[in-house]
Amino acid sequence: MKCPSCANTLEAPAPRCPHCKLSLQRLDSKFGLVPAHSRFLTDRTGKLPLDEMTQLRAALRLFQKKFPQSLFSVFLTELPRGTSVAEYGFWLANRAKFSSVEKTEGENFNLLLVIDLAGNAAALTVGYGLERYVPEQDLKSVLDDFANGVRDGGLAAGLRVGLDSVTRRLRELSTNARAANFETASG
Amino acid sequence: MQRVTLRLLLIILLAGSTGDLSAQLPTPAPAGPLFQERPFGPRPAATPTPERKKSDSEAKQPIPLAWILGGTGIGLLAIVALLYGSARRWRSSNLFDRQYRFPIVEEPALRFGAKKCGGHLAKVQLGLDPLQGEQASKTKDA
Numbered sequence: 001m002k003c004p005s006c007a008n009t010l011e012a013p014a015p016r017c018p019h020c021k022l023s024l025q026r027l028d029s030k031f032g033l034v035p036a037h038s039r040f041l042t043d044r045t046g047k048l049p050l051d052e053m054t055q056l057r058a059a060l061r062l063f064q065k066k067f068p069q070s071l072f073s074v075f076l077t078e079l080p081r082g083t084s085v086a087e088y089g090f091w092l093a094n095r096a097k098f099s100s101v102e103k104t105e106g107e108n109f110n111l112l113l114v115i116d117l118a119g120n121a122a123a124l125t126v127g128y129g130l131e132r133y134v135p136e137q138d139l140k141s142v143l144d145d146f147a148n149g150v151r152d153g154g155l156a157a158g159l160r161v162g163l164d165s166v167t168r169r170l171r172e173l174s175t176n177a178r179a180a181n182f183e184t185a186s187g
Numbered sequence: 188m189q190r191v192t193l194r195l196l197l198i199i200l201l202a203g204s205t206g207d208l209s210a211q212l213p214t215p216a217p218a219g220p221l222f223q224e225r226p227f228g229p230r231p232a233a234t235p236t237p238e239r240k241k242s243d244s245e246a247k248q249p250i251p252l253a254w255i256l257g258g259t260g261i262g263l264l265a266i267v268a269l270l271y272g273s274a275r276r277w278r279s280s281n282l283f284d285r286q287y288r289f290p291i292v293e294e295p296a297l298r299f300g301a302k303k304c305g306g307h308l309a310k311v312q313l314g315l316d317p318l319q320g321e322q323a324s325k326t327k328d329a
Contacts, residue, residue: 066286066287
Protein backbone atom coordinates (compact mmCIF):
# COMPACT_ATOMS: atom_id res chain seq x y z
CA MET A 1 0.00 0.00 0.00
CA LYS A 2 1.16 3.50 -0.82
CA CYS A 3 0.66 6.91 0.66
CA PRO A 4 -1.56 9.04 -1.60
CA SER A 5 0.56 12.07 -0.86
CA CYS A 6 4.22 11.00 -1.01
CA ALA A 7 3.64 7.63 -2.76
CA ASN A 8 5.95 5.87 -0.33
CA THR A 9 5.10 2.28 0.44
CA LEU A 10 3.71 1.59 3.89
CA GLU A 11 4.81 -1.58 5.58
CA ALA A 12 1.90 -1.76 8.00
CA PRO A 13 -1.39 0.05 8.55
CA ALA A 14 -0.71 3.37 10.23
CA PRO A 15 -2.86 6.28 11.45
CA ARG A 16 -0.52 8.61 9.57
CA CYS A 17 2.16 8.27 6.96
CA PRO A 18 5.55 7.74 8.63
CA HIS A 19 7.23 9.65 5.79
CA CYS A 20 5.04 12.72 5.17
CA LYS A 21 2.73 12.56 8.23
CA LEU A 22 -0.34 12.52 6.06
CA SER A 23 -3.65 11.80 7.78
CA LEU A 24 -7.26 12.43 6.92
CA GLN A 25 -7.59 15.02 9.67
CA ARG A 26 -4.66 16.91 8.23
CA LEU A 27 -6.34 16.97 4.84
CA ASP A 28 -9.55 18.24 6.46
CA SER A 29 -7.75 21.36 7.54
CA LYS A 30 -6.18 21.67 4.11
CA PHE A 31 -9.30 21.33 1.98
CA GLY A 32 -11.96 22.64 4.34
CA LEU A 33 -15.60 22.02 3.62
CA VAL A 34 -16.71 19.25 1.32
CA PRO A 35 -17.91 20.80 -1.95
CA ALA A 36 -21.42 20.15 -3.24
CA HIS A 37 -21.59 16.87 -5.09
CA SER A 38 -24.11 14.47 -6.55
CA ARG A 39 -24.37 10.73 -6.64
CA PHE A 40 -22.95 9.85 -10.06
CA LEU A 41 -21.50 12.88 -11.77
CA THR A 42 -20.51 16.28 -10.47
CA ASP A 43 -19.19 18.99 -12.75
CA ARG A 44 -17.82 21.91 -10.77
CA THR A 45 -16.25 23.36 -13.90
CA GLY A 46 -19.29 23.63 -16.15
CA LYS A 47 -17.34 22.16 -19.06
CA LEU A 48 -19.59 19.21 -19.73
CA PRO A 49 -22.67 19.88 -21.89
CA LEU A 50 -25.99 18.98 -20.31
CA ASP A 51 -26.85 16.22 -22.76
CA GLU A 52 -23.45 14.61 -22.25
CA MET A 53 -23.97 14.73 -18.50
CA THR A 54 -27.35 13.04 -18.86
CA GLN A 55 -25.85 10.24 -20.95
CA LEU A 56 -22.92 9.79 -18.59
CA ARG A 57 -25.21 9.63 -15.57
CA ALA A 58 -27.24 6.92 -17.31
CA ALA A 59 -24.04 4.99 -18.04
CA LEU A 60 -22.90 5.30 -14.43
CA ARG A 61 -26.32 4.15 -13.27
CA LEU A 62 -26.00 1.10 -15.51
CA PHE A 63 -22.57 0.45 -14.03
CA GLN A 64 -24.16 0.27 -10.60
CA LYS A 65 -26.70 -2.21 -11.88
CA LYS A 66 -23.91 -4.45 -13.08
CA PHE A 67 -21.94 -4.01 -9.87
CA PRO A 68 -24.60 -3.57 -7.17
CA GLN A 69 -22.01 -3.20 -4.40
CA SER A 70 -20.19 -0.37 -6.14
CA LEU A 71 -20.99 3.24 -6.79
CA PHE A 72 -18.80 4.89 -9.39
CA SER A 73 -18.76 8.65 -8.95
CA VAL A 74 -17.04 11.16 -11.20
CA PHE A 75 -16.04 14.56 -9.87
CA LEU A 76 -14.82 17.31 -12.18
CA THR A 77 -13.15 20.26 -10.59
CA GLU A 78 -10.44 22.86 -10.93
CA LEU A 79 -8.13 22.55 -7.97
CA PRO A 80 -5.90 25.40 -6.84
CA ARG A 81 -2.47 25.36 -8.36
CA GLY A 82 -0.11 22.95 -6.61
CA THR A 83 -2.87 20.79 -5.14
CA SER A 84 -2.33 17.07 -5.52
CA VAL A 85 -5.25 15.38 -7.23
CA ALA A 86 -4.34 12.13 -5.45
CA GLU A 87 -4.59 13.75 -2.02
CA TYR A 88 -7.84 15.43 -3.00
CA GLY A 89 -9.29 12.18 -4.34
CA PHE A 90 -8.37 10.32 -1.16
CA TRP A 91 -9.88 13.04 1.00
CA LEU A 92 -13.06 13.38 -1.07
CA ALA A 93 -13.63 9.61 -1.20
CA ASN A 94 -13.70 9.60 2.60
CA ARG A 95 -15.54 12.81 3.33
CA ALA A 96 -18.14 13.10 0.57
CA LYS A 97 -21.47 11.32 0.85
CA PHE A 98 -22.15 10.11 -2.63
CA SER A 99 -24.68 7.60 -1.37
CA SER A 100 -27.36 7.87 1.29
CA VAL A 101 -26.11 4.57 2.71
CA GLU A 102 -22.59 5.00 4.02
CA LYS A 103 -20.55 1.84 3.55
CA THR A 104 -17.28 1.71 5.47
CA GLU A 105 -14.21 -0.49 5.77
CA GLY A 106 -14.44 -3.81 3.92
CA GLU A 107 -17.96 -3.12 2.70
CA ASN A 108 -16.97 -0.02 0.76
CA PHE A 109 -16.65 -1.04 -2.89
CA ASN A 110 -17.04 2.46 -4.28
CA LEU A 111 -14.89 4.09 -6.93
CA LEU A 112 -14.18 7.77 -7.33
CA LEU A 113 -12.65 9.46 -10.34
CA VAL A 114 -11.49 13.00 -9.65
CA ILE A 115 -10.57 15.07 -12.68
CA ASP A 116 -8.67 18.26 -12.10
CA LEU A 117 -8.97 20.31 -15.25
CA ALA A 118 -6.76 23.08 -13.89
CA GLY A 119 -3.94 20.70 -13.06
CA ASN A 120 -4.70 18.56 -16.13
CA ALA A 121 -4.65 15.40 -14.04
CA ALA A 122 -6.98 12.71 -12.79
CA ALA A 123 -6.98 10.19 -9.96
CA LEU A 124 -9.00 7.01 -9.58
CA THR A 125 -9.43 5.65 -6.08
CA VAL A 126 -11.33 2.69 -4.66
CA GLY A 127 -12.74 1.81 -1.24
CA TYR A 128 -11.25 -0.71 1.19
CA GLY A 129 -13.55 -3.42 -0.18
CA LEU A 130 -12.04 -3.27 -3.64
CA GLU A 131 -8.39 -2.66 -2.92
CA ARG A 132 -7.65 -6.34 -2.34
CA TYR A 133 -9.12 -7.29 -5.73
CA VAL A 134 -8.14 -4.36 -7.93
CA PRO A 135 -4.39 -3.89 -8.20
CA GLU A 136 -2.93 -0.47 -8.77
CA GLN A 137 -1.80 -1.53 -12.24
CA ASP A 138 -5.42 -2.07 -13.25
CA LEU A 139 -6.41 1.35 -11.94
CA LYS A 140 -3.51 2.82 -13.88
CA SER A 141 -4.48 1.11 -17.12
CA VAL A 142 -8.08 2.30 -16.71
CA LEU A 143 -6.79 5.84 -16.29
CA ASP A 144 -4.55 5.43 -19.35
CA ASP A 145 -7.59 4.37 -21.39
CA PHE A 146 -9.45 7.37 -20.04
CA ALA A 147 -6.61 9.74 -20.89
CA ASN A 148 -6.34 8.35 -24.42
CA GLY A 149 -10.08 8.77 -24.87
CA VAL A 150 -9.85 12.37 -23.68
CA ARG A 151 -7.05 13.09 -26.13
CA ASP A 152 -8.96 11.50 -29.01
CA GLY A 153 -12.50 12.70 -28.44
CA GLY A 154 -12.67 15.10 -25.53
CA LEU A 155 -13.74 14.78 -21.92
CA ALA A 156 -17.09 13.05 -22.37
CA ALA A 157 -15.67 10.54 -24.82
CA GLY A 158 -12.79 9.86 -22.45
CA LEU A 159 -15.20 9.24 -19.59
CA ARG A 160 -17.13 6.75 -21.69
CA VAL A 161 -13.93 4.93 -22.66
CA GLY A 162 -12.79 4.92 -19.04
CA LEU A 163 -16.13 3.58 -17.87
CA ASP A 164 -16.02 0.77 -20.43
CA SER A 165 -12.49 -0.05 -19.37
CA VAL A 166 -13.26 -0.18 -15.67
CA THR A 167 -16.39 -2.26 -16.32
CA ARG A 168 -14.40 -4.77 -18.35
CA ARG A 169 -11.67 -5.07 -15.73
CA LEU A 170 -13.99 -5.29 -12.76
CA ARG A 171 -15.98 -7.99 -14.52
CA GLU A 172 -12.86 -10.13 -14.94
CA LEU A 173 -11.62 -9.38 -11.43
CA SER A 174 -14.99 -10.19 -9.88
CA THR A 175 -15.19 -13.52 -11.69
CA ASN A 176 -11.66 -14.41 -10.62
CA ALA A 177 -12.25 -13.30 -7.03
CA ARG A 178 -15.41 -15.33 -6.70
CA ALA A 179 -13.76 -18.39 -8.22
CA ALA A 180 -10.81 -18.06 -5.83
CA ASN A 181 -13.18 -17.56 -2.92
CA PHE A 182 -15.16 -20.66 -3.90
CA GLU A 183 -11.99 -22.76 -4.18
CA THR A 184 -10.82 -21.55 -0.77
CA ALA A 185 -14.19 -22.33 0.80
CA SER A 186 -14.48 -25.79 -0.80
CA GLY A 187 -10.83 -26.82 -0.49
CA MET B 188 -137.83 -95.17 -31.16
CA GLN B 189 -139.24 -91.89 -30.14
CA ARG B 190 -135.88 -90.90 -28.67
CA VAL B 191 -134.18 -91.63 -31.94
CA THR B 192 -136.71 -89.61 -33.84
CA LEU B 193 -136.34 -86.67 -31.45
CA ARG B 194 -132.56 -86.66 -31.85
CA LEU B 195 -132.83 -86.74 -35.60
CA LEU B 196 -135.20 -83.82 -35.52
CA LEU B 197 -132.75 -81.88 -33.35
CA ILE B 198 -129.94 -82.57 -35.73
CA ILE B 199 -131.97 -81.48 -38.68
CA LEU B 200 -132.99 -78.26 -36.96
CA LEU B 201 -129.44 -77.44 -35.96
CA ALA B 202 -128.16 -78.13 -39.43
CA GLY B 203 -130.80 -75.88 -40.93
CA SER B 204 -129.95 -72.95 -38.57
CA THR B 205 -126.14 -73.03 -39.38
CA GLY B 206 -126.99 -72.72 -43.06
CA ASP B 207 -128.94 -69.56 -42.41
CA LEU B 208 -126.11 -68.11 -40.36
CA SER B 209 -123.55 -68.54 -43.11
CA ALA B 210 -125.91 -66.87 -45.52
CA GLN B 211 -126.43 -63.79 -43.26
CA LEU B 212 -122.65 -62.89 -42.87
CA PRO B 213 -121.69 -59.87 -45.11
CA THR B 214 -119.00 -60.25 -47.67
CA PRO B 215 -115.64 -58.73 -46.52
CA ALA B 216 -114.93 -55.27 -47.97
CA PRO B 217 -112.09 -52.62 -47.40
CA ALA B 218 -112.79 -50.29 -44.54
CA GLY B 219 -113.19 -46.57 -45.17
CA PRO B 220 -110.86 -43.79 -43.69
CA LEU B 221 -110.93 -43.65 -39.94
CA PHE B 222 -110.74 -39.82 -39.67
CA GLN B 223 -113.16 -38.15 -41.95
CA GLU B 224 -113.73 -34.44 -42.13
CA ARG B 225 -116.92 -33.40 -40.68
CA PRO B 226 -119.13 -33.00 -43.56
CA PHE B 227 -121.05 -30.14 -42.09
CA GLY B 228 -120.42 -27.00 -40.03
CA PRO B 229 -117.90 -24.13 -40.75
CA ARG B 230 -114.27 -25.03 -41.07
CA PRO B 231 -112.22 -23.42 -38.30
CA ALA B 232 -109.63 -20.87 -39.30
CA ALA B 233 -105.94 -21.81 -39.32
CA THR B 234 -104.13 -21.33 -36.04
CA PRO B 235 -102.15 -18.11 -36.29
CA THR B 236 -98.30 -18.24 -35.93
CA PRO B 237 -97.36 -16.82 -32.54
CA GLU B 238 -95.34 -13.61 -32.61
CA ARG B 239 -91.77 -13.66 -31.33
CA LYS B 240 -91.09 -12.50 -27.83
CA LYS B 241 -90.00 -8.95 -27.25
CA SER B 242 -86.65 -9.94 -25.76
CA ASP B 243 -85.68 -11.74 -28.97
CA SER B 244 -86.23 -8.64 -30.99
CA GLU B 245 -84.10 -6.54 -28.55
CA ALA B 246 -81.13 -8.88 -28.92
CA LYS B 247 -81.00 -8.14 -32.60
CA GLN B 248 -80.47 -4.44 -32.00
CA PRO B 249 -76.92 -3.20 -32.76
CA ILE B 250 -74.47 -2.63 -29.85
CA PRO B 251 -74.22 1.08 -29.03
CA LEU B 252 -71.09 2.79 -30.34
CA ALA B 253 -70.23 4.12 -26.87
CA TRP B 254 -70.13 0.57 -25.55
CA ILE B 255 -67.83 -0.53 -28.36
CA LEU B 256 -65.52 2.44 -27.79
CA GLY B 257 -65.53 1.94 -24.04
CA GLY B 258 -64.79 -1.77 -24.33
CA THR B 259 -61.99 -1.15 -26.81
CA GLY B 260 -60.51 1.53 -24.58
CA ILE B 261 -60.59 -0.71 -21.53
CA GLY B 262 -59.03 -3.53 -23.54
CA LEU B 263 -56.26 -1.26 -24.78
CA LEU B 264 -55.59 0.03 -21.27
CA ALA B 265 -55.35 -3.52 -19.98
CA ILE B 266 -52.88 -4.45 -22.75
CA VAL B 267 -50.78 -1.34 -22.12
CA ALA B 268 -50.72 -2.03 -18.37
CA LEU B 269 -49.72 -5.61 -19.06
CA LEU B 270 -46.92 -4.55 -21.41
CA TYR B 271 -45.70 -1.90 -18.98
CA GLY B 272 -45.59 -4.40 -16.14
CA SER B 273 -43.80 -6.92 -18.33
CA ALA B 274 -41.24 -4.32 -19.42
CA ARG B 275 -40.54 -3.34 -15.83
CA ARG B 276 -40.21 -6.95 -14.84
CA TRP B 277 -37.91 -7.56 -17.79
CA ARG B 278 -35.68 -4.66 -16.82
CA SER B 279 -35.55 -5.56 -13.16
CA SER B 280 -34.96 -9.24 -13.82
CA ASN B 281 -31.69 -8.33 -15.52
CA LEU B 282 -31.81 -11.50 -17.56
CA PHE B 283 -29.02 -10.83 -20.01
CA ASP B 284 -27.10 -8.30 -18.00
CA ARG B 285 -25.31 -10.28 -15.38
CA GLN B 286 -24.49 -8.76 -12.02
CA TYR B 287 -21.02 -9.01 -10.56
CA ARG B 288 -20.10 -9.02 -6.90
CA PHE B 289 -16.95 -9.22 -4.86
CA PRO B 290 -16.50 -11.18 -1.63
CA ILE B 291 -16.49 -8.87 1.38
CA VAL B 292 -13.13 -8.25 3.00
CA GLU B 293 -13.46 -8.99 6.70
CA GLU B 294 -10.59 -7.00 8.22
CA PRO B 295 -9.09 -4.45 5.86
CA ALA B 296 -5.94 -2.57 6.81
CA LEU B 297 -7.29 0.82 7.86
CA ARG B 298 -4.91 3.71 7.24
CA PHE B 299 -4.55 7.45 7.83
CA GLY B 300 -7.61 7.54 10.06
CA ALA B 301 -9.86 6.89 7.05
CA LYS B 302 -12.80 4.51 7.27
CA LYS B 303 -13.89 4.30 3.63
CA CYS B 304 -10.79 4.48 1.46
CA GLY B 305 -7.16 3.97 2.36
CA GLY B 306 -5.71 5.87 -0.55
CA HIS B 307 -5.41 2.92 -2.95
CA LEU B 308 -5.36 4.88 -6.18
CA ALA B 309 -3.69 5.70 -9.45
CA LYS B 310 -3.24 9.02 -11.17
CA VAL B 311 -2.58 10.18 -14.68
CA GLN B 312 -1.78 13.34 -16.56
CA LEU B 313 -4.39 14.20 -19.16
CA GLY B 314 -3.71 15.39 -22.66
CA LEU B 315 -5.91 18.43 -22.32
CA ASP B 316 -4.48 21.86 -22.88
CA PRO B 317 -4.86 23.69 -19.54
CA LEU B 318 -4.82 27.08 -21.26
CA GLN B 319 -7.80 26.01 -23.32
CA GLY B 320 -9.67 25.20 -20.13
CA GLU B 321 -8.76 28.53 -18.56
CA GLN B 322 -9.88 30.41 -21.66
CA ALA B 323 -13.16 28.51 -21.69
CA SER B 324 -13.81 29.28 -18.05
CA LYS B 325 -12.91 32.95 -18.54
CA THR B 326 -15.28 33.17 -21.49
CA LYS B 327 -18.01 31.57 -19.41
CA ASP B 328 -17.40 33.93 -16.50
CA ALA B 329 -17.45 36.94 -18.81
